[in-house]
Amino acid sequence: MEIKKPKIKSMRYDDFKNNEYLEAMLKELNAHGTNVVVGCLDELINWGRSNSLWPFTFATSCCGIEFMAMCAARYDVARFGFEITRNSPRQADVILVSGTITNKMAPVLKRLYDQMADPKYVIAVGGCAVSGGPFKKSYHVVKGVDKVLPVDVYVPGCPPRPEAMLYGMMQLQRKVKVEKFLGGINHQVSKKEYARLMERDLNAERDELNVEQEKD
């Protein structure tokens, strides 16, 4: 069954940037092919998942204020269904990393990300999370949160407008709609792999906690 291009209400497909990334994903999906039942079920589940991405209440600095503005009355994020911000990482779907991540905060952020339940997504909001932003030459800032977490969508801006953040969330919705769920994301790690990862995490030294140290 052929997976179609993702459609977002009130937006044309060509209004979105970086469509070639999604087209590459679609090509890979359609190359393997899925049968009709699994494909239809996937579409339904992905529709449900993309319309119900609950953010994690995480904000470090100014981009957090824009996140609050996005949730307030004027640019209402509840219209999309995302207003239920859960405080516990186990119940949240997407973590919007808003604000500067310092070297001290990076292990905490990684731990919060690890505590989230699959399927989970990361949106890097603002210049500081994309690349270190105004603090790119500082000694204590992580130069871009993708050194610590796998990022799905980057939203540049300092801070980005609430509408720009909504545009970023719509990009994430498109990515979720195109993913292969049953057999893809649904797949858990095997017991041996889980044991190996647990062994590594329990015996890691403090410096090995997955934060890349700058050499300057």
Next chain:
Amino acid sequence: MFDFSIVTSWIHGFLTSVMPVELAVFIECVAIGVCLLLAYAVIAIIMIFMERKVCAAFQCRLGPVRVGPWGTLQLFADVFKMLIKEIVTIRHADKFLYNLAPYIVILSSILAFACIPVNKGMEILDFNVGVFFLMAASSIGIVGVLLAGWSSNNKYSLIGAMRSGAQMISYELSVGLSILTIVVLTDTMQFSEIVERQADGWFIFKGHFPAVIAFIIYLIAGNAEVNRGPFDLPEAESELTAGYHTEYSGMHFGLFYVAEFVNLFIVSAIAATIFLGGWMPLHIPGLDGFNQVMDYIPGFVWFFAKALFVVWLLMWIKWTFPRLRIDQILTLEWKYLIPIGLFNLLLMVVCVVFGWHF
């Protein structure tokens, strides 16, 4: 007035004519169970959607509007997502109790839900100590909450669960006292009888002053009983991340979430039944024409209108006031609501003894 016992007796007659009585009763029980669970899910979806739209209206914004026409399919998207989310296993948690806790909360919720009379003849559990049974069933939920917090192996969940437990057992008293006030006015504890006796006027009118006070106390205490509104400290963000259900994800968390909203509906439905007449239409004694017109509207329409009105009242309260601290919650209960409730009960007894009610 549409009487639902016509339908039930027809079904029973049809089934007993084609099979032995025991099998017919068994099939009826299974059918009623399925209908109860379906109604539970549907009421949960309506409640959560109503919460999001009403909350948005009070905060000068639109709620969900993009998913489906006027946002009506939003809840189904949430349900799909909740079903496929990973259930995280906590390493040192007590596995049996950790997995059992959501089901205990749901169990108490369903038991209480089954007591509500929706229409004439449409009650599932209806025996002569209905009120007493309802109070007992809703107390089981506290055990589920305490188990959830205790078995999560997380000290903040434990604090949240202890606070929640203290709050719930305190407010049980006020709920009991206010319901008892009405039981004194009408000398029956059976729910269908309580509704039947409101045929010539709802209890909030018949019992004038003490009944109004009891209604207000019941609303406040019922709100606190289900951890809603200004009393949701166990779920307060800046204090305890998510309180007793921090460590739950996926469907287990979905069960807690659903139970919270259906408990809200149950509290409102009991308020509508006991104080506002349940499925009984508005009858003004003496105006027979008016009463005839009111009787044309079926009972379950009256019931849902009243219950949803009380739900709207409770949502209004929730989205107006900031959260109370735990010591303020307990002060409110033990120093204000209980003395006023006891005095109110005494006042109602005096009114009944001297016949000073309608």
Next chain:
Amino acid sequence: MSETKEYGYFAGLFHGIKTLLTGMRVTFKEFFTKKVTEQYPENRATLEMFDRFRGTLVMPHDEQGNNKCIACGLCQMACPNDTIRIDSEMVEDPETGKKKRRLVRYHYDLGSCMFCQLCVNACPHDAIRFSTEFEHAVFERGKLQKILNITKE
């Protein structure tokens, strides 16, 4: 400094109820007001930012494809963040034999720009300015590195 009044039991109870009802009246009126939400994707056709809004840096080109940049490097020196990087070359003018600096590629990293406008202020020829486009979210960080000048070949 206003003095806080100490209420007794009953006075405190009635005062509390009065304040609660005041709050409830405010939200009740709010329930019926017109909602102020701007529905973002639906209003894209008419959405206009104010003139001074800094969305992204652009180098305006005229109809022949010429820009006003002379590759002086003042914007690169003014940027606090190393967001701008200019690749330039010296070309010899064939008729007069004089050497001139010419712009080859103008690198702009949207991911680290902090929109302070120091580069636009520093440019002596108004070669760069900020436009009001704000929809930039992408899936890959490499897509945020942009080249602002258009070469004519």
